[in-house]
Amino acid sequence: MEKEKLLMTPGPTMVPPRVLEVMRRQIIHHRTKEFETIYDELEEDLKFVFQTKNMVLMFSSSGTGAMESAIVNLFSQGDKVLAISIGAFGDRFADIASTYGLNVQKLAVNWSEAVNVSEVKKILDADVNNEIKAILVTHNETSTGVTNDIEALGKLTKDTERLLVVDAISSLGGLDLQMDNWGIDLVVTGSQKALMAPPGLAYAALSDKAWEAVGKSKLPKFYWDYKKYRKGLLKESENPPYTPAISLLIAQAEALKMMKEEGLENVYARHKKLALATQAGVKALGLELFPDEKVSSYIITAVKAPEDIDIAKVIKTMNLKYDIMITGGQKHLKGKIFRIGHCGYTDGLDLIKTFAALEYSLSEAGYKVEMGASVGAVQKALL
């Protein structure tokens, strides 16, 4: 019997049935009071999860689109930025910046590590002429399961001219990210990870300092032009400049209501608890985390694949036989790690089920497993 797939992937993630239910509503027109009411509420709830007083702009696009929007709205050709990369998505941010002719100083960190904040401080201190206009950094690196310390980076840029630009696509709503308190200047994220909505929407919020940079930016833009979206949000009847993805927007509004009901602190605590339980399960299987435990992500756990085991086969068994999707490594990590997502609409029993299937699947691939050991460890950690 085939069951609905349980997505224990880094995203897209499962969407709560309550959210799916509103997706089937007939389209309402976006130039109406009815729409405005939903849009106003959504805007307030986005500010809540962004932990900001700044307006949150919304785009019909994937997360990559929002990353590009940050580059084309903040900078001009030749502007120097420090792009911190700890994996595939950090690389992507640097690539986008290069595509638009920015002068990209890349700080590439070993895949499995977080950025060393004192190393960043050294680079900034050495930049005596303030050539580096911004830091581009990934909050949670999905490809390696590592989380960067954004709060510490914020302390380096907060009272300077420099901007801190954060890709929080996989993290926002799952990991604590205090935009205003930590002094972050631009945060981008997407609907399909911790925000528990289907893919197709992306968001950006800007500090006053970032808005000043927008005023100076000379890169060409039209669809991503932040000023147009701001204009729509400043109107008494808030309105997006282009036809928005109405069904997704209504779904996102519903998902955010659920997050408010649960409480952000509880949402973060749930993610942390699931992560620690995953780590306990991994250890009980006799396996090792890929990153150092201290920087291991609370929304996705990357695990070193056991030697002499075809991990692709394990992942396939999980998917086809047990209807649970976990994922392998990207780029040079293919075959070397596997990743378990525990992000968004996920609870402890989902995780227990995942470890039970993982025990079966590893065992079928020839790895020695004591049935129930990791499941028990996960259960205990979740108590």
Next chain:
Amino acid sequence: MEKEKLLMTPGPTMVPPRVLEVMRRQIIHHRTKEFETIYDELEEDLKFVFQTKNMVLMFSSSGTGAMESAIVNLFSQGDKVLAISIGAFGDRFADIASTYGLNVQKLAVNWSEAVNVSEVKKILDADVNNEIKAILVTHNETSTGVTNDIEALGKLTKDTERLLVVDAISSLGGLDLQMDNWGIDLVVTGSQKALMAPPGLAYAALSDKAWEAVGKSKLPKFYWDYKKYRKGLLKESENPPYTPAISLLIAQAEALKMMKEEGLENVYARHKKLALATQAGVKALGLELFPDEKVSSYIITAVKAPEDIDIAKVIKTMNLKYDIMITGGQKHLKGKIFRIGHCGYTDGLDLIKTFAALEYSLSEAGYKVEMGASVGAVQKALL
């Protein structure tokens, strides 16, 4: 009693319940066989409605995003283009081109008219050094309810180096547009008009000539980079480069199935019949079409507002009292015209209902109406 709003607007349009039903499906992961099967079928069905053998690229974005994608993928700074504008959306295409530093020669036509093809021919003939690399043109101008003759424009560019770039956002799937037969080089459209899906997806298809131009284009792009999307479609397991708006994609696939079942010829004939019936209704009300009847659109009818009548009030009554949304004029046409959309998931009885409500609403605003006259005219025209 409030009823579900009937959207007789230029878009977003009503989505068939059968399509809404699939929107509530749980998210499936896009790196799976299950997704690939849906995506392959969608791709084939998109080719069918585009009337092309070319691959059709899909973006999570509004239609404007796809327009921008055409500019940044085909051209380089300083390239000269002839931008034909017969209304607000033609202006937008020209604006996007200017934003990216193209040398835009604008042919602005009176709002209410279609472009005069022999005038275009004269401009091209005068361009003896072939400086004009492309024509940018709107197929159906939503703001004025006028359709341009794309087939005739295609004859001017077909056997030349020049590209014909068509914004078919509101028209594709509602009006006949034979990409391959008419020699169109790039067509962009969106999901939320005649294609009967919710807003949030946009599409672009390119001729071989257009792909050659892509190879030469030097404008920066990342999210819109056509080559990345082509690479995904050329793989054995077709795959989009970024997480697609999965729910919308599944909805679009379902909507296209419905269009195939109805047959494209029947779909076009339905739109034409509804348009002619609308025209008959308008005349029976003693009102005049805004454009010349010969170029009046088959997917949206623009009507001159009766003098001494507050047309905004009529539109409001239609919406609040009768739950039917029609729309007013844009820019300088505000208060001067109203527009009835009959695009996508619309049938004759929707139109009859609309005219009944229009008779009531016009009458309430002080316009002299013989009850049933326009309804009868519409009925007869639909026989």
